[in-house]
Amino acid sequence: MKNTRVARRYAASLMAAAEAGKTMDRTAKDLAAVAGVLRSSRDLRLMVASPVVPAPKKSAVFRAVFGGMVAKETLSFLDFLLAKKREQHLAGIIEEFDALRDEKLGIVNVDVTSAVEFTPSQQEDLTNELERYTRKKVRVRIAVDRAIKGGLVVRIGDTVLDASIRRQLEVLRERFLTGGPLSN
Numbered sequence: 001m002k003n004t005r006v007a008r009r010y011a012a013s014l015m016a017a018a019e020a021g022k023t024m025d026r027t028a029k030d031l032a033a034v035a036g037v038l039r040s041s042r043d044l045r046l047m048v049a050s051p052v053v054p055a056p057k058k059s060a061v062f063r064a065v066f067g068g069m070v071a072k073e074t075l076s077f078l079d080f081l082l083a084k085k086r087e088q089h090l091a092g093i094i095e096e097f098d099a100l101r102d103e104k105l106g107i108v109n110v111d112v113t114s115a116v117e118f119t120p121s122q123q124e125d126l127t128n129e130l131e132r133y134t135r136k137k138v139r140v141r142i143a144v145d146r147a148i149k150g151g152l153v154v155r156i157g158d159t160v161l162d163a164s165i166r167r168q169l170e171v172l173r174e175r176f177l178t179g180g181p182l183s184n
Contacts, residue, residue: 003089003092004092004096006086006089006092007089007092007093007095007096008096010081010086010089010093010096011093011094011095011096011097011099011100012096012100014027014077014093014097015097015100015101015104017073017077018073019104021073023071023073024101024104026071027071027073027074027097028097028098028101030069030070030071030074031074031094031097031098032094033066033069033070034066034069034070034074034078034090034094035091035094037065037066037069038090038091044061044065047061048087048088048090049088055082055083055085058082058087059078059079059082062075062078062079062082063075066078078090081093102139105137106136106137107136107137107138107139108134108136108137108138108139108156108157109138109139109141110130110134110138110139110140110141110154110155110156111141111143111154111155112126112140112141112142112143112152112153112154112155113142113143113144113145113148113152113153113154113155113164114142114143114144114145114148114151114152115144115145115146115148115149115150115151115152115164115165116144116150117144118142123140123142126140127140130154130156134156147166148164148165148166148167149164149165149166149169150164150165151163151164151165151166151167151168152164153167
């Protein structure tokens with residue numbers, strides 16, 4: 001059950017508190033640790049999602065698991081979620097917090113799909129070009145998909161820049177079928 005409106009509201013509140021306390025980086029690290037533990041422990045995910053397990057029991061488990069791992073402010077936030085019965089939104093809240101933090105820091109996530117692996121030099125050149133294009137700091141995530149034949153597909157938010165050979169062949173095919181001009 002994913003409710004981004006609830007997650008965004010709680011993440012924004014946590015962000016405001018972290019900014020006021022000048023603990024944004026620490027809070028982000030804490031939330032990353034919490035997310036890692038949640039991803040790795042099926043039992044913990046099931047306990048968090050269970051409406052049968054009472055909040056005090058969940059709080060005790062959170063304190064036992066995360067007590068030595070995260071700051072007291074983060075533990076207080078987890079207790080607050082339990083008190084409000086919003087713990088099932090924890091994963092979404094963490095995602096939204098990361099997105100808000102990236103926005104505050106001027107970082108944009110860019111997904112690049114290529115037909116071949118990039119060398120480190122090519123990755124650096126691509127990152128520099130994408131930073132120039134977006135006028136922001138970019139976090140590039142590269143995936144290899146041989147089906148695109150060649151070139152690359154870049155996704156920046158809702159914008160898709162498709163410079164793949166597969167797309168160019170599709171356009172050429174459409175032009176053949178419709179009798180349109182073969183060149184621009």
